[in-house]
Amino acid sequence: MRLHRNLVFAVIDALNLIFNENEYADKVIEKVLRYDKRWGARDRGFIAETTYDIVRWKRLYAEIAEVHEPYSRPHLFRMFAVWCVLRGIRIPDWKQLEGTPERRIKGRFDELSKIRKFRESVPDWIDQLGEKSLGKKLWTQEIAALNKQAEVILRTNTLKTKKEALQAALQDQGIDTEAIPGYGDALKLTERKNVFTTESFKDGLFEVQDASSQLIAPFLEVEPGHRVIDACAGAGGKTLHLASQMQNKGQLIALDIYESKLKKLKVRARRNGVHNVETRVIDSTKVIKKLHNSADRLLLDAPCSGLGVIRRNPDSKWKLQPEFLERIMGVQQDILQNYSKMLKKGGQMVYATCSILPQENTAQVKAFMESEAGKGFELVKEENVYASKKGFDGFYMALLKKQ
Numbered sequence: 001m002r003l004h005r006n007l008v009f010a011v012i013d014a015l016n017l018i019f020n021e022n023e024y025a026d027k028v029i030e031k032v033l034r035y036d037k038r039w040g041a042r043d044r045g046f047i048a049e050t051t052y053d054i055v056r057w058k059r060l061y062a063e064i065a066e067v068h069e070p071y072s073r074p075h076l077f078r079m080f081a082v083w084c085v086l087r088g089i090r091i092p093d094w095k096q097l098e099g100t101p102e103r104r105i106k107g108r109f110d111e112l113s114k115i116r117k118f119r120e121s122v123p124d125w126i127d128q129l130g131e132k133s134l135g136k137k138l139w140t141q142e143i144a145a146l147n148k149q150a151e152v153i154l155r156t157n158t159l160k161t162k163k164e165a166l167q168a169a170l171q172d173q174g175i176d177t178e179a180i181p182g183y184g185d186a187l188k189l190t191e192r193k194n195v196f197t198t199e200s201f202k203d204g205l206f207e208v209q210d211a212s213s214q215l216i217a218p219f220l221e222v223e224p225g226h227r228v229i230d231a232c233a234g235a236g237g238k239t240l241h242l243a244s245q246m247q248n249k250g251q252l253i254a255l256d257i258y259e260s261k262l263k264k265l266k267v268r269a270r271r272n273g274v275h276n277v278e279t280r281v282i283d284s285t286k287v288i289k290k291l292h293n294s295a296d297r298l299l300l301d302a303p304c305s306g307l308g309v310i311r312r313n314p315d316s317k318w319k320l321q322p323e324f325l326e327r328i329m330g331v332q333q334d335i336l337q338n339y340s341k342m343l344k345k346g347g348q349m350v351y352a353t354c355s356i357l358p359q360e361n362t363a364q365v366k367a368f369m370e371s372e373a374g375k376g377f378e379l380v381k382e383e384n385v386y387a388s389k390k391g392f393d394g395f396y397m398a399l400l401k402k403q
């Protein structure tokens with residue numbers, strides 16, 4: 001691979017914004033890719049994937065490069081040089097990369113790879129928490145799986161097409177996919193490409209959604225004609241999946257505390273041909289109270305640590321703090337306690353997170369069921385989805401029935 005100076009400098013700019021300015025990686029990539037309209041798909045792919053790669057392995061690369069935060073520009077170039085050496089890319093004759101100690105880099109990599117927190121590039125506290133929560137064997141397997149680059153997975157919009165027809169349409173547009181056994185509506189790209197510019201996306205034939213995330217809507221067992229509430233809808237990935245499972249029949253109420261996210265949901269719903277969704281902003285407790293004892297089905301896709309999805313959000317490893325985890329666990333229990341009141345007798349509820357930590361998952365469900373608000377709820381089934389076992393994001397889901 002021949003390195004191009006303007007692309008490498010764009011990567012360095014991106015790393016500075018992510019590491020030193022604490023900006024979110026996805027927003028930074030969007031910003032940096034606007035630098036030069038002449039960049040083609042391969043150029044843009046290099047910038048995005050190299051940036052994410054160095055973000056993913058920040059601790060390991062920084063340790064090898066012997067640099068510490070805040071990272072100066074020369075420090076970032078030293079980390080980039082480590083990335084090059086470990087990938088067998090020839091170091092160009094640039095002054096920023098002069099004197100790169102290739103043999104020392106390889107030696108330090110071999111040495112540090114024996115220590116899990118460096119090998120898997122995680123903060124001490126997350127590594128300790130993971131082992132304490134999951135046990136040494138499972139945590140070691142899981143953090144290794146979560147450091148692999150996430151594949152691009154599509155969910156067929158069955159309101160508009162069938163999976164086989166979508167696969168054929170995408171192939172005509174130069175995008176090859178394959179079905180994933182056990183995931184009814186999912187297609188996996190065989191090669192990373194920008195699917196958002198395709199006619200199939202513009203026509204609402206699919207959404208990008210990880211395979212594990214696609215398990216949650218079916219877990220709720222919705223039926224056409226039901227009144228369904230998605231109480232933490234966000235931008236609506238699971239809402240749209242629920243709508244397709246309801247065949248656009250019945251009522252689907254999408255709630256969230258952020259109006260901006262619900263606006264995005266409306267745009268996506270129009271593109272998807274979904275017309276049974278109503279959005280409501282949770283701007284007071286009255287919104288929830290008005291819906292007490294009214295839902296046949298209720299989805300609580302609760303805010304969480306996001307440890308199950310760090311394959312696609314590697315910068316979250318560096319942003320997450322212990323105090324946030326404690327706070328979000330309080331929020332999760334509040335949601336279970338208060339939002340569960342929207343379910344009517346005989347109705348079913350799914351509590352889900354994109355975390356692999358039992359304290360955010362089974363422990364929260366247990367605490368809820370032992371509380372006053374949880375009396376009369378029966379745990380029908382629960383599932384821990386691990387990246388190391390399934391190959392996709394880490395998730396948890398529990399199906400509860402109100403007697």
